[in-house]
Amino acid sequence: MNKLNTLCVAVFVGLLAVIVGLCAFTLSWNLWAHWGGPMPGVHVILWPANMSLVYVWHPLFTEEINFWPKLMLMMLGQFIFVSGVAAALLSLVKRVMIEPQNDH
Numbered sequence: 001m002n003k004l005n006t007l008c009v010a011v012f013v014g015l016l017a018v019i020v021g022l023c024a025f026t027l028s029w030n031l032w033a034h035w036g037g038p039m040p041g042v043h044v045i046l047w048p049a050n051m052s053l054v055y056v057w058h059p060l061f062t063e064e065i066n067f068w069p070k071l072m073l074m075m076l077g078q079f080i081f082v083s084g085v086a087a088a089l090l091s092l093v094k095r096v097m098i099e100p101q102n103d104h
Contacts, residue, residue, distance in 0.1 A: 006090045014083030021046050021078045025071070052077020 024046060028039035043050070057073045065073075 006087055006094065009090055010083045010087035013086040014079040017048070017082035018075050018079050021049055021075060025074075046074070046078065048081035049074035049078040052081060 024039065024042050028035070028042040031039060053070070053074055056077060057070075
């Protein structure tokens with residue numbers, strides 16, 4: 001049951017990261033002229049997506065790809081990275097917090 005809860009929370013956090021990432025990307029894209037460049041903080045919010053483009057998708061797709069497939073690959077990378085980190089952290093917290101209490 002604990003693994004199911006960890007998986008559900010990790011997927012929820014990953015989906016939340018994708019929603020926030022899409023909102024930040026959309027605002028940055030549409031307000032580019034207003035900001036005079038990318039929206040402040042968008043690189044921090046989309047760091048997992050950008051790292052997936054650089055280290056995973058770029059070596060696989062060496063040619064330039066269109067906007068929508070690239071955005072979908074970015075959001076897939078955002079989801080996988082954030083979900084994986086959330087699952088690892090939740091597992092670590094459960095192991096540290098719950099197991100010592102069961103020893104008594």
